[in-house]
Amino acid sequence: MRRQITGxxxxxxxxxxxxxxxxxxKAAGQFMAEGLRLLTDALACGHVPxxxxxxxxxxxxxxxxxxxxxxxxxxxxxxxxxxxILSKITGKDNPQGVAGxxxxxxxxxxxxxxxxxxxxxxxxxLRDPGNLGTMLRTGDAVGAGGLILIDDCADPFSVExxxxxxxxxxxxxxxxxxxxxFLPWLRSGAGQLVAASLRDAVPYRGAPYAAPCFVLVGNESxxxxxxxEAACDLRVxxxxxxRADSLNAAVAAAVLAYEVLDKVDS
Amino acid sequence: MRRQITGxxxxxxxxxxxxxxxxxxKAAGQFMAEGLRLLTDALACGHVPxxxxxxxxxxxxxxxxxxxxxxxxxxxxxxxxxxxILSKITGKDNPQGVAGxxxxxxxxxxxxxxxxxxxxxxxxxLRDPGNLGTMLRTGDAVGAGGLILIDDCADPFSVExxxxxxxxxxxxxxxxxxxxxFLPWLRSGAGQLVAASLRDAVPYRGAPYAAPCFVLVGNESxxxxxxxEAACDLRVxxxxxxRADSLNAAVAAAVLAYEVLDKVDS
Numbered sequence: 001m002r003r004q005i006t007g008x009x010x011x012x013x014x015x016x017x018x019x020x021x022x023x024x025x026k027a028a029g030q031f032m033a034e035g036l037r038l039l040t041d042a043l044a045c046g047h048v049p050x051x052x053x054x055x056x057x058x059x060x061x062x063x064x065x066x067x068x069x070x071x072x073x074x075x076x077x078x079x080x081x082x083x084x085i086l087s088k089i090t091g092k093d094n095p096q097g098v099a100g101x102x103x104x105x106x107x108x109x110x111x112x113x114x115x116x117x118x119x120x121x122x123x124x125x126l127r128d129p130g131n132l133g134t135m136l137r138t139g140d141a142v143g144a145g146g147l148i149l150i151d152d153c154a155d156p157f158s159v160e161x162x163x164x165x166x167x168x169x170x171x172x173x174x175x176x177x178x179x180x181x182f183l184p185w186l187r188s189g190a191g192q193l194v195a196a197s198l199r200d201a202v203p204y205r206g207a208p209y210a211a212p213c214f215v216l217v218g219n220e221s222x223x224x225x226x227x228x229e230a231a232c233d234l235r236v237x238x239x240x241x242x243r244a245d246s247l248n249a250a251v252a253a254a255v256l257a258y259e260v261l262d263k264v265d266s
Numbered sequence: 267m268r269r270q271i272t273g274x275x276x277x278x279x280x281x282x283x284x285x286x287x288x289x290x291x292k293a294a295g296q297f298m299a300e301g302l303r304l305l306t307d308a309l310a311c312g313h314v315p316x317x318x319x320x321x322x323x324x325x326x327x328x329x330x331x332x333x334x335x336x337x338x339x340x341x342x343x344x345x346x347x348x349x350x351i352l353s354k355i356t357g358k359d360n361p362q363g364v365a366g367x368x369x370x371x372x373x374x375x376x377x378x379x380x381x382x383x384x385x386x387x388x389x390x391x392l393r394d395p396g397n398l399g400t401m402l403r404t405g406d407a408v409g410a411g412g413l414i415l416i417d418d419c420a421d422p423f424s425v426e427x428x429x430x431x432x433x434x435x436x437x438x439x440x441x442x443x444x445x446x447x448f449l450p451w452l453r454s455g456a457g458q459l460v461a462a463s464l465r466d467a468v469p470y471r472g473a474p475y476a477a478p479c480f481v482l483v484g485n486e487s488x489x490x491x492x493x494x495e496a497a498c499d500l501r502v503x504x505x506x507x508x509r510a511d512s513l514n515a516a517v518a519a520a521v522l523a524y525e526v527l528d529k530v531d532s
Contacts, residue, residue, distance in 0.1 A: 041509055130396060134514045143507025164514070171509050205528060239527060241409025243307055243437050248400045248430070251520040254513070258521045261505060262471060 001072070002054075005081040008088060012079065016053065016089045016101060022155050029104050031157035032089075033169070035096035039067055041167035042100065049100030053079045055086045058097040067098075091159065104157055107176045109148070109185045116173075117145030118211035118264040121253055122193075124150040124179070124228060125219035132156055133164025134250040135217075139172045140165075142257045143265070146173025148214070150182050183231060186214065194260070195224055196252045197235035198245060204236035204259055211264040217253045267338070268320075271347040274354060278345065282319065282355045282367060288421050295370050297423035298355075299435070301362040305333055307433035308366065315366030319345045321352045324363040333364075357425065370423055373442045375414070375451045382439075383411030384477035384530040387519055388459075390416040390445070390494060391485035398422055399430025400516040401483075405438045406431075408523045409531070412439025414480070416448050449497060452480065460526070461490055462518045463501035464511065470502035470525055477530040483519045 005012060018024035019032045030050065033039060039049065040063045052071045054064070071078055081089075083097075090099055105111075114120065121139045126132050132154045136147055147156070154161060156174045165172075177185070186193060194209065195216045216232065218224030223246065229235060238247065238255055247255070271278060284290035285298045296316065299305060305315065306329045318337045320330070334344055347355075349363075356365055371377075380386065387405045392398050398420045402413055413422070420427060422440045431438075443451070452459060460475065461482045482498065484490030489512065495501060504513065504521055513521070 044509070134517060137510060137514055138517055140508030140510045141504070141506050141513055143505075166510060166512075168508070168510060238407070238524065239409075239531070240407050241527075241531075242406030242434070243310070244403060244406045244432060244434060246432075247407055247520070248403055248516070250514070251400060251404055251517055254517040255520055255524045258504065261507075265505070265507075 002078045002080045005079055005085065008085060013085055013089060016051070019101065020091055020159055022158065025104065025155070025157055030101050031104055031162065032099055032101050032159060033162045034090050034099045036061060036063055036098050038167040039098060039100045042102070042170040043067055043070055045170045047102055047170050048074045049076060049102050051077045051079060051101035053081060053086060053089060053099045055083045055097045056080055057083055064098060105174065107174050109175050109177045109181060112146065112148065112173055112175050114145070114189055114191055114212045117143060118213065119144040119257055119260055120146060120148060120212060120214045121257060122148045122150060122214050122216040123153060123249065124216065124224055126153045126249060127220055129154040129158045129160035130164045131220065131248070131250040133161040135253050136165035136168035136172050138250065138254040138257060140168035142261045144172065144257065146175065148175045148177065148182065150177060150179050179228060192234060193232045194234045194236060194256070195229050195232040196238065196256055197224065197229050198237055199229060199235065201235040201237035204238050204256055207234060207236045209260045209263040213260045213264055215253060215257050215260060217249045220249050268344045268346045271345055271351065274351060279351055279355060282317070285367065286357055286425055288424065291370065291421070291423055296367050297370055297428065298365055298367050298425060299428045300356050300365040302327060302329055302364050304433040305364060305366045308368065308436040309333060309336055311436045313368055313436050314340045315342060315368050317343045317345060317367040319347060319352060319355060319365045321349045321363045322346055323349055330364060371440065373440050375441050375443045375447060378412065378414070378439055378441050380411070380455055380457055380478045383409060384479065385410040385523055385526055386412060386414060386478060386480045387523060388414045388416060388480050388482040389419060389515065390482065390490055392419045392515060393486055395420040395424045395426035396430045397486065397514070397516040399427040399435070401519050402431035402434035402438050404516065404520040404523060406434035408527045410438065410523065412441065414441045414443065414448065416443060416445050445494060458500060459498045460500045460502060460522070461495050461498040462504065462522055463490065463495050464503055465495060465501060467501040467503035470504050470522055473500060473502045475526045475529040479526050479530055481519060481522050481526060483515045486515050
C-alpha cells in the first residue's frame with residue numbers, strides 16, 4: 001500500500017535525505033539509487049529496494065508497477081510524494097520520478113569469487129566518486145566480475161558513484177580492503193595483477209595478460225605507490241603523445257581493461 | 267609588481283570570482299585555471315595569464331618565479347592575497363596556491379588545421395564539464411589535434427572542464443560549431459568521421475581507421491542522433507558484456523581513440 005508524504009519535515013523525508021551523507025549511510029546500512037532504468041536493472045539482479053519513493057506526477061509505467069509489486073511482496077515500503085520533496089530527497093533539481101533505498105551490500109574480499117570472471121578492476125585510493133562509478137560501469141561493459149577498492153577510496157554507495165555507475169553498482173561485485181589485506185588474498189589463488197605504470201613497463205598493447213586479470217589503477221593525483229607497482233606481475237604503459245604523463249584514472253582503467261578483454265575473452 | 271589584496275569585497279576579487287559563471291566568462295572573455303603545474307604547462311604552450319593570483323603562504327618555487335616574470339613582461343597583473351580569499355576566488359576549500367586568468371581562445375572551426383594531427387576528437391551535446399575536460403586530457407595523450415564541440419556542449423572554459431583537462435585545454439585546439447556548420451567543413455577536406463555506435467557497426471578493434479580520423483561521441487544520455495550516425499564514414503562498436511549498452515562518453519572516446527592511434531600512428 002502506498003503511503004503519501006506531503007510534508008518536508010516528515011521524519012522519513014529527513015531520513016532519506018540524510019542518506020546523501022556517508023555517515024548516515026553507514027549508520028543506516030542503506031543507500032539510494034534513482035531512476036526507473038537503474039531500479040529495474042537492480043531488480044533484475046535481485047536487489048529489491050527497502051523503500052521505493054515515487055513522484056505523484058509520474059506517468060504510469062509497467063516497469064514501475066513491477067517494481068512496486070516487488071517491494072510490497074518483500075515487505076518494503078512504497079511512498080508517494082510531490083516532485084518538490086523528491087527533489088529535496090535526491091538533491092537533484094530534476095528528480096527522475098522514482099528512487100529506491102537499498103541495504104548496503106557486503107563488501108568484504110571474502111565475497112569475491114575470482115573464478116567468476118576473467119577481469120577484475122582494482123582501484124587504489126580513488127577519491128572521485130564519479131571515477132569510481134565510471135569504473136563500475138566500465139567493469140560491467142567488459143564483463144568484469146567487480147571492483148576492488150584498496151585503501152581510502154570514495155564511497156561506492158554515494159549518490160554520485162551510484163549515478164555514474166548507471167546501475168553497474170548492482171551488477172558488479174564491490175569489495176573494500178587495505179593493501180595489506182588485498183595482496184595476501186590475491187596471492188592465495190590464481191590472479192595476475194597488472195598496473196598502468198610509467199616505471200619498468202611494457203607496452204599495454206598485446207602484453208601477456210592472463211585471466212583472472214586484476215587491472216589496478218592508482219589515486220587521481222599521486223598514482224600508485226612505488227611498492228604497490230613493484231608487487232604487480234605486469235606493468236604496462238599506454239602511449240602518451242602530448243605534454244601529459246597520465247590519463248584520467250577511469251579512462252586508464254577502461255583503455256587497459258578493453259585491451260585485456262581482447263586477450264582473455266576467448 | 268605584486269599588488270596585495272586583503273579584502274573579500276575588493277572589486278578584483280569579485281571579478282575573479284564571477285568567472286566561475288559562464289555568463290561572466292563570456293562577458294569578460296576570460297577564464298581561470300589553477301595550479302602551478304597547469305599554469306606552467308600553459309606558459310610552455312605560449313599562454314601567459316593576464317592576471318596571476320598567488321596565496322601569501324605559498325612556498326617559493328622557480329616555476330612560480332618564471333610565471334610571475336612572464337606575466338609582468340607581458341603587462342599582466344600579479345596579485346598576492348590570503349588563502350581564504352584565494353579559496354573564495356577558486357571555489358575550492360584547498361586552493362592550489364596559485365591561479366591564472368586567461369583570455370578565452372578563438373574556438374571557430376576556421377582555427378582548426380586538420381592536417382596538424384592524425385586524430386581529432388568530436389563531441390556532440392556533451393553536457394558534463396568533467397567529461398569534456400577528460401576528453402581534452404585524453405586528446406593530449408593520444409596526440410590528437412583538438413576537440414570539436416558540436417551543438418550545445420558544456421563550456422570548455424568552465425572551472426570543472428579546465429580542471430579535468432589537467433592542462434590539456436592549453437595544448438589542444440578547441441572548436442565549437444553546430445552540426446550544420448561542422449559537416450560541410452569536414453567534407454571540404456580529407457577526414458574520416460567515426461562514431462561509436464550500436465547501429466550498423468563493425469567491431470572497433472582493427473576497423474579501417476584512416477587519418478585524419480575524427481572520433482565522434484554523443485550526448486551522455488541520448489547518444490548520437492540517428493542522422494548524425496548515418497553521416498559517419500565508419501560506425502564501430504565496442505564489446506558490451508554486461509547489462510549496460512553504453513560506456514561513459516569520455517571513456518568511449520578514449521577506448522576508441524587509443525584503438526585509432528594504434529592504426530594511424532605509424
